[in-house]
Amino acid sequence: MTRLSHLDQKGQAHMVDVGEKDITSRQAVAESTIEMKSETLDLILSNALPKGDVIATARIAGIMAAKKTSDLIPMCHPLPITSAKVKIEKTSDTSLRVEATVKVTGKTGVEMEALTAATVAALTLYDMAKSADKDMIITSTRLLFKSGGKSGTYTANSP
Amino acid sequence: MTRLSHLDQKGQAHMVDVGEKDITSRQAVAESTIEMKSETLDLILSNALPKGDVIATARIAGIMAAKKTSDLIPMCHPLPITSAKVKIEKTSDTSLRVEATVKVTGKTGVEMEALTAATVAALTLYDMAKSADKDMIITSTRLLFKSGGKSGTYTANSP
Amino acid sequence: MTRLSHLDQKGQAHMVDVGEKDITSRQAVAESTIEMKSETLDLILSNALPKGDVIATARIAGIMAAKKTSDLIPMCHPLPITSAKVKIEKTSDTSLRVEATVKVTGKTGVEMEALTAATVAALTLYDMAKSADKDMIITSTRLLFKSGGKSGTYTANSP
Amino acid sequence: MTRLSHLDQKGQAHMVDVGEKDITSRQAVAESTIEMKSETLDLILSNALPKGDVIATARIAGIMAAKKTSDLIPMCHPLPITSAKVKIEKTSDTSLRVEATVKVTGKTGVEMEALTAATVAALTLYDMAKSADKDMIITSTRLLFKSGGKSGTYTANSP
Amino acid sequence: MTRLSHLDQKGQAHMVDVGEKDITSRQAVAESTIEMKSETLDLILSNALPKGDVIATARIAGIMAAKKTSDLIPMCHPLPITSAKVKIEKTSDTSLRVEATVKVTGKTGVEMEALTAATVAALTLYDMAKSADKDMIITSTRLLFKSGGKSGTYTANSP
Amino acid sequence: MTRLSHLDQKGQAHMVDVGEKDITSRQAVAESTIEMKSETLDLILSNALPKGDVIATARIAGIMAAKKTSDLIPMCHPLPITSAKVKIEKTSDTSLRVEATVKVTGKTGVEMEALTAATVAALTLYDMAKSADKDMIITSTRLLFKSGGKSGTYTANSP
Structure with missing residues (x-):
């Protein structure tokens, strides 16, 4: 079989x-922060939005998204993760912070799984509250920590 | 059938x-910006990273993610979107900006589809470049514009 | 092209x-009932199980499953459902009942979507509580009601 | 970063x-039984329903569903299952019984995989036959057996 | 916001x-032909392979794949298909031919859905029989017919 | 529980x-070749088609499809693949050849993963170029090589 040309390899x-x-x-921790009007945060915390329970829905969405990471991020390896946790906390009168922690015993790390979980939880917060506030901004999504593997432990600088 | 109790309805x-x-x-436009070292941006733009073509991979990941929105965001309706575009541009020596535009002819809007596309493209930029730079931060993800439907047109304030 | 044989058409x-x-x-309503020890039901209702919030997780799982119906049931048509609700109620000291309601404007009905939502919510109740009780039984899953389409309205007999 | 409040952790x-x-x-076996009119069961066994081959479709749907378990049940771990079998048998003139057996070599069990396979096979039986009989009821879905792992072997009581 | 550069738009x-x-x-018909040893075809037609019923499994796999087309082919639009059929026939002592027909009422055609259904059915034939014969070749996959939409009807030339 | 009949086991x-x-x-290599008009191949190589970058999109689609293999092929085991590569090359004025290589460390091989990657890449080539040429034919899809496992190494005959 003749190979005439290699395209763009x-x-x-x-x-x-x-x-x-x-x-x-291996373990990874990521965070995502969403800013909103204080009235919007009150509606979320008092469970008064038409789509229902914002915080529980976002948390579950984040955990389920961790399992879909290799389906979303084209060059990610599929990984049998052994643990996933998402916590959501109020960090000011106008902000919620999502923190996702994912673990695996495997050949490559779970940074993207933690980032995907944090991000999808933040997007779900937006979705559940957007009838009240379309100006919400996801202001910072980043890796906080990873351990395991050849490159060892990484800890983000304080913001 | 007796109904003894309604749980938390x-x-x-x-x-x-x-x-x-x-x-x-209906149409929606969303953006997501990622900050990185200028050296990292140079590696991306010169296509010198080990995972290969960063920009094309992120763009395609964003478009495919728009189609997965209702699978990721629990209370989103499935929508037969009619168009999806993702563009990625350099906005400074240390930043790339993703802009996603999604359209549908339907009963509800595509804000979440645009936000999901922008976000997954940004996460893919992170994934493709993270061997060089784990300090990248997705600094701002937000809805820029929507049109169509009862609530009419929305345009974000300038940052 | 000769066609020698038609296999099993x-x-x-x-x-x-x-x-x-x-x-x-079109609309459909389905139910699924799960029987368990009264101690297990107490653990669920007092939110004392190691996997966390049983009821909210099951409800969200059911809604998300309604959207996956055509991916699970081989001959089901994909449908852009317009509404999905799952409620879970205590019907005795040893039973929870899931009721799922799904709507669509379309060419075929949503009976399978409602049944899938009810069933996956019941399976999730099992999963969240199985560390305490593996003897739980999903005792009855059935269609309660459907409306719309040529075959008109269906209402199940009382049990 | 100040953490003002932990929401509902x-x-x-x-x-x-x-x-x-x-x-x-690890291994798990689950069953699901569906009751129907004897005329419906005759139509299924004589392959006379408009959607075609009921039994083979249900069996394959069950096996494929076992692989989707962690996508359906929010807190389930993804598992690389090593075997899945679904058998369907007539247990009376008005009932079919699905039995699903799933195996894995892993850190957690496959009870939910077996239950999901049995349930989706039963739902597929319903879907394939519902044009003839909407009164079918899935009367019993339960775990029959599990082995492997710290909690050891479980065998259900006879019904 | 300054836009310094448009990357490769x-x-x-x-x-x-x-x-x-x-x-x-709209309607589309596609075919895929697979060549194999006559002994392999005999094993398939006598249902004597270790993975079980080759033909039924391939047919169902093709129909389910039609529904996944927009998830597989990056720039395909999601479409609520209204019909999918896969037939498999013996065209010589050493070949099986898959023909897939897909329909939709929509804004764009189902050529890719038909091609995807035919292809995945052919790949499933390979999978089910590969323990007996790894030399099987899928020799021809092509669009046979499409109708509907602005570009009108297309009919392939005879081979 | 009486078992009256075993259906078609x-x-x-x-x-x-x-x-x-x-x-x-374990490793597997598969190829898929697509034939087209020379004018179509020119349009692909000069990136002049309305859907945009044909080659990069097909390559990424193939890699992502490798990860979906067990979701597409009913009796395939889910496998945590450790590597996937797709290359596309011009083999004549009227043909492109896709070659996919997939690796895993596991209990079963990745032949179907390589075949699925090659096939979905070829289908994506069709999709991206079909506005110019509906007569394209995927002329040959086959396994080229596999290694690892009890059955050892397989190498296809030259065509």
């Missing part, structure tokens, strides 16, 4: 080979 | 009924 | 053609 | 951490 | 806007 | 038990 996207990496315990 | 989450809403042309 | 499964059916408002 | 749903559990061979 | 992939297209009845 | 489809198989490094 340098730089093409691929799922990198992690077959030779060690299986270790 | 006030405030419970549900997918609101849009059956009586009009079918109209 | 009579009786083969297919997604029946609903293209000529009218678009009407 | 006690009792919130999460995917429990199974990272420290042993990897063992 | 000419030629970037997007889901084209079909919002202004007419809603019409 | 001989020959019924099931996911075969791989629990006792060894965990080994």
Whole structure:
């Protein structure tokens, strides 16, 4: 079979080979903060919005999204995660902060799973409250911590 | 059948009924901005990262994510979207901005589809470049514009 | 092209053609009941189980499952449902009853969507409480009501 | 970063951490029984229903559903199952019984996978036959057996 | 907000806007042929392979895949298909031919749905029989016919 | 519980038990070739088609499809693949060839994952270019190579 030309192979996207990496315990923590009017936050905390229970729905959406990460992020490896937690807390009169923690015993890390969980929880907060406030902004989404694997532990700087 | 007790029905989450809403042309635009080291942005723009073509992968991930919105956001209605576009542009030496535009002819709007597309594109930028820079932050994700439906047109304030 | 043989075409499964059916408002209601020890029901209602909030999780799982019906049931048509509600109530000291209501404006009904929502909510109740009680039984899952479409309204007999 | 308030963390749903559990061979068996008119059962067994082959479709739907369990049940861990079987048998002139067996080598059990497979097979039986009989009832869905893991073997009581 | 640079926008992939297209009845037919040893075809037709019923499984896989098309093909629009049929026939002692027919009432066609159904059915034939024969080749997959929409009717040339 | 009849159990489809198989490094390579008019190939290579970047979109679609294999092919086991690559090359003035390579460390092989990746990439090539040319034919899809597992290494004959 003649191969006349290789199209654009340098730089093409691929799922990198992690077959030779060690299986270790890995963990990642990510956060996402959403800013809103104080009236909107009151409506959320008093469970007075037409779509119903904002906080529980966002938390569950985040956990379920962690399991969909490799379906969403094209070059992510599918991973059998062993734990996922999402907590949501009020950090000011106008902000909620989502923190997602994901663990796996595997050949590659769960940074994207934690970031995806935090982000989808924040998007769900937006969805559940948007009839009251379309000006909400997800102001900061970032990795806070990871451990395990060859590159070792990472801790984000304080903001 | 005796019904002894109704558990927590006030405030419970549900997918609101849009059956009586009009079918109209609807559009939404959302953005997500990611900040990084200038060296990281150079690696992205010169296509020099190990996972390959960052920009094209993020754009396609965003478009595919728009179609998964109702699978991710628990109370979102499934919608047969008629168009999805994601553009990614350099807005400074240390930032990329994703803008997602989604359209539908339907009974409810596509704000969440646009926000999901922008967010997943930004998360994919993170994933493709994270071997070089774990300090990247998605600094702002918000709805810019929507039109169609009973609540009419919305335009975000300038930042 | 010669066609030597038709394999087993009579009786083969297919997604029946609903293209000529009218678009009407359709609704379906289904229920699923789960029996358990009274101690288990107490643990659920006092939110004392290790997996956390049983009722809210089951309700959200049921709503999300309604949207996955055509992905689970092979010959079901994909439908853009316009509403989904799941309520869960205590019907005795040893039983919870899930009732799911789904609506669509479309060419075919949402009986399977309502049944799938009720069933997945009941399975989620089992999952959340199974560390305390593996003997739980989902004792009855059935269609209660449907309206819309050529076959008109159906109402189940009392049990 | 100040944390002003922790919202509702006690009792919130999460995917429990199974990272420290042993990897063992695990198996689960579940059943689901569906009652119908004897005429309906005759139509199923003679393959005379408009949607086609009821039994094969239900069996395959059950097996495929076992693989979707962690996507349906919010707090279930994703598991690389190693085997799934669904059998369907006539248990009286008016009833079919689905039995699903699922195996895995992993850190947590496959009870929910077996229950989901049995249930989705039963729902598919309903879907394939509902044009003839909407009064069918899924009368009993339960775990029959599990083995493997710290809690050991479980066998259901006879009905 | 300054926009310093537009990255590669000419030629970037997007889901084209079909919002202004007419809603019409549309149909597409596609085929996929798989060649194998005559012994393998005998094993398939006598249902003697270890994975079980090859033909029924392939047919159902094809129908279910039609519903997943927009999840697989990045720039495809999600479409509420109204009908899907897959037939499989012996066309020689060494070949099976899959033919998939899909219909929709919508703004864009179902060519990709028909091609995806035919292809996944053929891949399933491969999977079910590969323990006996890894040399099977899917020799021809193509669109046979489409109707509806602005571009009208298309009929493939005879091979 | 009396079991009156076993329906069609001989020959019924099931996911075969791989629990006792060894965990080994496994790899599979598959190809799919698509034939088209030379004018169509020129449009693809000059990135002049209305849907945008054909090659990058097809490559990414193929990689993402590898991860969906067990969701598409009913009796495939879910596998945590460790690597996926798709390359697309011009093999004549009228043909593109897709080659997909997938790896896993697991109890069963990735032949279907490689075949699914190659096929979905080829279908995406069709989708991206079909506005210019509906006569394209996917002329050959086959397994080229596999290694690992009890059956050892397989290499296809030259065409």
